[in-house]
Amino acid sequence: MLLEGVQSPKDLRTMSTSQLQRLASELRQSIIETTARTGGHIGASLGTVELTLALHRVYDTPHDKLLWDIGHQAYAHKLITGRLENFGTLRQLGGISGFLKRRESEYDVWEAGHASTSLSAALGLAKARDLMHANYRVVAVIGDGALTAGMAWEALNQIGHLKTPMVVVVNDNSMSIAPNVGAFSRYLTDLRSAPAYSRLKQEVEGLLEGIPVFGTQIKRTVERVKDLVHYAMLAGNVFEELGFRYFGPLDGHSLDALIPVLSNARDVNEPVIVHVITQKGKGYRPAEEHPGEFHGPGPFEVASGRFIKKSEPPSYSQVCSDTLIEIAKTDPTVVAITAAMPDGTKLDKFAAVFPDRFFDVGIAEQHAATFAAGLALAGMKPVFAVYSTFIQRAYDQVIHDVCHQDLPVVFAIDRAGLVGADGATHQGVFDVSFLRTVPNIEIAMGKDEGELRSLLSEALHRPHPVAIRYPRGSGQGIDLSGPIPPIAWGEAQWTFHGQDLTLVAFGPIYYTAAAVRELLQAQGYSVGLVNARFVKPLDTVTLTQVANTTKAIMTIEEHVISGGFGSAVVEWAHRDGIAIPIRIEGLPDEFIDHGPVNYYLNLYELDAEGLARKAQRWLDSLNIVHAEQ
Ligand SMILES: Cc1ncc(C[n+]2csc(CCOP(=O)(O)OP(=O)(O)O)c2C)c(N)n1
Missing domain, CATH: 3.40.50.970 (Thiamin diphosphate (ThDP)-binding fold, Pyr/PP domains)
Structure with a gap:
């Protein structure tokens, strides 16, 4: 050689x-x-x-x-x-x-x-x-x-x-x-x-x-x-x-x-x-x-070129595109935009059904955001599906062109969270921090693809800019047949009440939080659980009720701690004078390299065992002892 x-x-x-x-x-x-x-x-x-x-x-x-x-x-x-x-x-x-x-x-x-x-x-x-x-x-x-x-x-x-x-x-x-x-x-x-x-x-x-x-x-x-x-x-x-x-x-x-x-x-x-x-x-x-499919594929068989894929539930991107197609069939004002990612966002499927209502603008996220603003100004319902990492590039357009004029553009924020093999430049872990500071925008993330569907559908009726986040990869395998269930805008879902600690999770990490709850309950703690769904508007009504019935709150998100969901909760508690210990669990203030998402969740103790360990140590330090002690 x-x-x-x-x-x-x-x-x-x-x-x-x-x-x-x-x-x-x-x-x-x-x-x-x-x-x-x-x-x-x-x-x-x-x-x-x-x-x-x-x-x-x-x-x-x-x-x-x-x-x-x-x-x-x-x-x-x-x-x-x-x-x-x-x-x-x-x-x-x-x-x-x-x-x-x-x-x-x-x-x-x-x-x-x-x-x-x-x-x-x-x-x-x-x-x-x-x-x-x-x-x-x-x-x-x-x-x-x-x-x-x-x-x-x-x-x-x-x-x-x-x-x-x-x-x-x-x-x-x-x-x-x-x-x-x-x-x-x-x-x-x-x-x-x-x-x-x-x-x-x-x-x-x-x-x-x-x-x-x-x-x-x-x-x-x-x-x-x-x-x-x-x-x-x-x-x-x-x-x-x-x-x-x-x-x-x-x-x-x-x-x-x-x-x-x-x-x-x-x-x-x-x-x-x-x-x-x-x-x-x-x-x-x-x-x-097949240059498109071989742009950045996962593993494949060399001789045949066949991709080695596990059979998994449809991806969040797929669910987003399918939902938009479903809604667009009865709402002719819905249009979809991508900045050179028709395959990644799965909007290619939307394009196949509605070629005239689909726009690939090239690698032009800034233009895409302002183009969407123009469409919204004229009464259309534009959905710009964009990876969290790439919307970073359109920050001024989001603030100045969309939010400042309070135009109802929907940002479908794909790959929100850790992304794995693409590494530091592609992690979708900053958007909550940089979006939630902007007036008028509303930001939500469901716990699964079922909620993604509902949130998208509701978002298209909001009179404001909305960002709906969802992660890379497959959904939880939720049954998506039947009409899109409604979701109460701005409301969290309080799934379990608990007196010692309440876990408030934002996004699909809710399922990890549910496992953390099981682990802590098994230790004898009384643990509550909230599916936050919204970071803006924050459901302060539910949070206030939670604070009145539990001794401590732990927020959980797959996003940097600085400025993220937990940060919003702490701001609310501070502003409203709610005196309850709050601990924010999320990602550290550093660029996270390539590697399996689960590896990093484990490293930062954001998996169920790690979170349960940290919760227990924290409750000990607060002298919150469970019923059996
Ligand atoms: C700002 C931004 N938006 C989207 C992407 C996703 N992306 C990665 S490679 C690529 C295509 C690049 O095409 P080209 O520059 O012609 O290089 P080629 O892959 O064809 O060699 C895109 C859209 C990106 N990396 N950066």
Whole structure:
């Protein structure tokens, strides 16, 4: 294996193209075999194998700075930068991350997980280089999907203005997770289908270079012709009009095409776009044929490409989409929005039934929120289904455009809570804190998919913005047949009364709280239980009654403690002068890495045994003794 001999990218720099091609197939093999076991971003990473080799061959990494947008396409980069041995631990607890991590390698220059940040960061590095008289080069790789985000265009705008030398590689596979969308995506398709563009341009320029120049008059004429040709050729190339030199489109799987062009681009003293065409899933038939499903699958069987799935109840996302379809059948004002996640949110199902009432806006969460505001303003009922981690990007739009005008937009907040293998950048554990501080918005999370259905249905009749949270993965297996049961808006469900302690749980962790209650009851404590359902409005009526009948309250949530549900309960008690001991159980003030959700719940003692242990210790410290003592 050539790959085993690659200690660092330096080893690539002495290899022949045919050796690099062999290395490319070994890299693919390794990516396929590992992701088949661990799951992960196989499609994007198979698509960038040659590009990775060419970049590390042409650039003097890590002295030169190579940035990968999102970082999900960088498995080949990991494999040739000292992580071959550990690659089998990809996305596993304590193993290497599915994204780039600065602490993992000096070759990981920039950490991400969210899209479209690489160009801004690259410009920062390039500008710092110039100001500090350093001499490294900067190159960023960004996908056509990531280029649908406003943030990428904010960076292009400034790069073109500053004219700072750096290279932006546009990795164009015409896919985001699903097929890429939007007018700019269409534009890239046009550029792709006109490969003669740059060839012709180079030929004309070469021809003019070849004209012998005698005398200033002729020289000026040649320059003038060059300019005219330049402008004629430029017409229509957005990148060049923004101030970049444009190279491409190139076959991103041909080392013979990539290496010379990247070498030329590297030495240009102004910003350059290198437009490479790649195929998502390249080299693995099932991933080539089903690039959407193989964007970030779980484990699969290599030979057949079949996913290894346990039979589980439908996911919360599925229930959300089904519920919206059910409601939309009788309510023509319901529309659904996703920011490039039709599969993840399962809104693809909604799209199949209501193609005209479904909008994939691209990786554009900010736009999605304000677009929803506009729809709501005109009387529609927009539901923006968005992962908790990605709504972070639309915070100002939520505050300024939706909540400030009190517009009835429903945010269906998917992946709320810990997410597992995607790790720190993707945990959905901050949204309660940052949303509940905003006036007008109402925030709820049911204990299961049955309540998700009811909450969504009620949310669509609220005159205010509403956020309905639900976690990643399968529901509890609740029977969802029959009409959607109503749920009393703003009311908690007080399921058990108890004199020693009452557990107040927010979200599906209610079921853990129920197990905690059993454990404590078995110890002889009298323990109550509340399914909070709402953090805003908080059901202070029920909480007041609880406080009057129990000696202590423990709140439980799968969300950071700071500013979360428990924090809201403590604020209420403080404000209303309710003198009862309250203990908040939730996640700590730190970024939580990748690894199984259950592992972290156990680590932070948020599983039933851990919570029961903590509750018991706490009750002891409060001198609350159960009946038998
Ligand atoms: C802000 C944000 N929204 C959504 C996502 C989810 N996401 C991860 S990869 C991806 C598609 C990226 O497409 P592209 O940049 O073309 O890269 P490719 O996977 O095609 O190589 C999306 C939407 C994200 N990472 N960040």
